[in-house]
Amino acid sequence: MLKPKIHPFIPIIIGVISISLSAIFVKLAQADSGVIAFYRLLFSVLIMSPLFFYKHTQELKDLTKRDWIFSSIAGIFLAFHFILWFESLRYTSVASSTVLVTLQPLFAFIGTYFFFKEKFSVKTILSGVIAIMGSVLISWGDFKVSGSALYGDLLALIACALITAYLLFGQDVRKRVSLITYTMVVYSSSTICLFFYVLIKGESFGPYSSMTWLWFLLLAIIPNLLGHTLFNWAVKWVSTNVISIAVLFEPIGAAILAYFVFAEKLVATQIIGGIIVIVGILLFVVDIRVIKKFFRKILD
Known part of the structure; x- marks a missing residue:
């Protein structure tokens, strides 16, 4: 395989910064959570449309009924993930919310255990216990700050x-369908779901200030399309385990940005709990040799 023109870690770092900006843009946008989620996905669909209609429309004919149903359900789950995560940012800190959302690999394992009968290993149990201890420590610290912060933590966990x-x-669908087509179908179903959610809730589709429209657009371009696209490019050159490690730096990037943008300060329980969660997830997604290799490459 030919070497890439730029080192893969450069796009990975840009990708981490891109997804770290998501929580910042959400807090800056002066709109309800459902509205922010709606415009984030609507703009993503509109930006992707030219590429999709140019190269991928034929694939729609090959989608089975199961593919359509599963993709639509996935879109609904994505819609409510955004609603609850964005809402959590109104109650708890950026650091707490983003760290708790990184528990996703553990939730995924629980899901595969019940649906696909995957077995627990000693490493899985250990990493799960460590990560849960970290999340409890974060929530305990937030509860001491205020009850609403604990409520925000709960919303972040449900979003996860x-x-x-x-x-x-x-x-299941991604095994047969290209990334562009799958993403387009899921984002479209999610946008439709969010449209009716906003309508039923009586939230406003507009007007908004020019800066809020800018945050909507940037949410679509930077975290949604740029961040994940860069990860998809980098995975050609590096292991998926490396991407998994890199994504865990999102809470760190988000916390640093929140400090400078909103003057959000971290308390000891958030710092210690966040570190414990990240260590637990690291142990879960990769083995120690991969972690050593990852940091060795950074230092080289």
């Missing part, structure tokens, strides 16, 4: 479970 359900429904 919903994104896991989205991935579980999608993994």
